[in-house]
Amino acid sequence: MTYVWIMLHERSTDAYPMTARQAPASFRGRRAGPPGEPDILQEQRRGRGAQTNLSGRYETEERETLDDGWNSLDDLPPIRTVVQVERAKRIITRNNSPDISFDRSINPYRGCEHGCSYCFARPTHANMGLSPGLDFESRLFVKPDAARLLEKELGEPGYDPRTIAIGTNTDPYQPIERQYRLMREILQVLSDANHPVGIVTKSALVTRDIDILAPMAERGLAKVALSLTSLDRKLARAMEPRASTPAKRLEAMKELSEAGIPVTVMTAPVIPALNDMELERLLEAAYVSGARNAGYVLLRLPLEVSPIFQEWLQANYPDRATHVMSVMRSMRDGKDYDASWGKRMRGAGPYAWSIGRRFELASKRLGFNKERHPLRTDLFKAPVPVGGQLSLI
Template identity: 70%
Template structure:
């Protein structure tokens, strides 16, 4: 049985840093992933492994010692722990990212997408990027209070805040915690622009706020659609909204006057890449006006997790998927070089890019990019900032 060493209990990231797994030191991964956790214990989850994080001094795995005690272990259940953050706005200086600040209301994500590039963040908590990432979650109930305080600081310069770029703000636990809605209420009052990326139809719950912000040019929403195959989505991103519900969310948002786009992300070569045109067409028909795509990224612990998933769910595609992916990543599972990490390189990557460009042009997507405005920003007056003495 795996236990996190007690010495890691207090290891935390700085209050929601601009985490980018591509800037971390990589580590060696075996070509064959370790044995998967028993299916009954991980039912409804995306990852099949729960290996120790890369910072742990000891690596522990579950195995059957012949006494059948492994069958008595309980299934993984979602646990949520409150985290009293000290700051909430994350900054980044990555040259290939269009925003310089973001907010993450939660650590970990119950959607359980096996390919999620944010999984390595859980290693900083002394937890596994595998099943722990999607079952042992952290919520920041003071996020809205912190946001109001940070926006009211003297000298704050408003620019678009991105939400959903790491973990999904509309994951299932948002129904109970409502942290994202509280954040929206603060941004709405302050006339602060934001962009949202999500895989959840729960975003439609907040149409009342989002539509008012859209009238002032303050918000745009992107729905990520990986595949239109419901069965494939069920195994690859088990607790995210179904593809049909995501398309319905695009329609509902668009009908409410909210600028909406679709992200074909991630594109998995030899598995979902053939659906690119179909996804763009379906999203366009639902009302999306903009689109983008991102190639599958496998930084750090994500690589063995994804390869294990492939071996269990698509063993006939394993070699084909990995060979094509490596041909776009310089022979490796992943290449973190800025400017290449999102699209890859080589003939296959160029072909994907050309297909996307032609399909988007044919459908009229990206014909006009909706630009958000920060001109009407009003700093909060009760943000809790200490007043100067002189």
């Protein structure tokens, strides 16, 4: 018989936002055994990014799994991905953030199986009463009515067409998209309505939909950005366990570009002392593969993301962990994160300035961002609802 002990800790109401110094030792990457001993939960969470399942900021208790000394954790099954249907009422999300280029987006999924430890969307799982840790990448939500809801919203009286961004929170081409195919349905609705769309992904699966995206791009209605974080396959696999390899992403850029679809490379996130030394090489590889626009974003660590990322650092790169966080804080006014408009994407201080300058010089040398590709809204044709009145013209 197997017993798993779950230790419950009372949490005070002022425990969050949690910093690494405030976090319990288990949240700072402590392994279950003595130093140098293999992690007894390593096999269970193989292929996952987060090291633990720390409680969200709205919970009143913290849960910590401990070994009882009887090898009770050795035969636990691997963590499986569980998908739950979410019946959304609307699918277009609006925002008025002054430092991003879009005011509306679509997220067909909640959570992301790619498992990036640094994902700034992780805290959203706390809204569902789940952990931003392992739950975020293994307990996913799918919105099967996404295309129908989109068609309905595009057909509402007074709808004003502007570019819809997809992939701004969780990746729309994460592995479960192969089964649910929501993006194909969404893109077909947008194509039929001549509605502009911008996609951000780190998955080569986006090439599956070239047959829809290429005609849209020809009409000035579509562009795709691929995130490229490292050319080091080992580092990329550690940072993004279930995302496409760097080579696959570069191949996807080539395929999209050759199909006439404008391609942007996002060197994001830039992490000091971990992947920032690759910045120029990432841009060079992307340009050769057909990308003609480029952008970058500095690592962001809001709310629960900070302890999750620091756990990951301690587990994978313990020799660099202190230095990485020291440089990060130097760019965030001594904090793990600064959410101020205009600073959250770029940071501040000498190190942040040097990253920005390197990006500018490399982009200029290679020929990035010479041409912009504004998407058209003048072709928009509102969908006709079932039983609705057709236009006379």
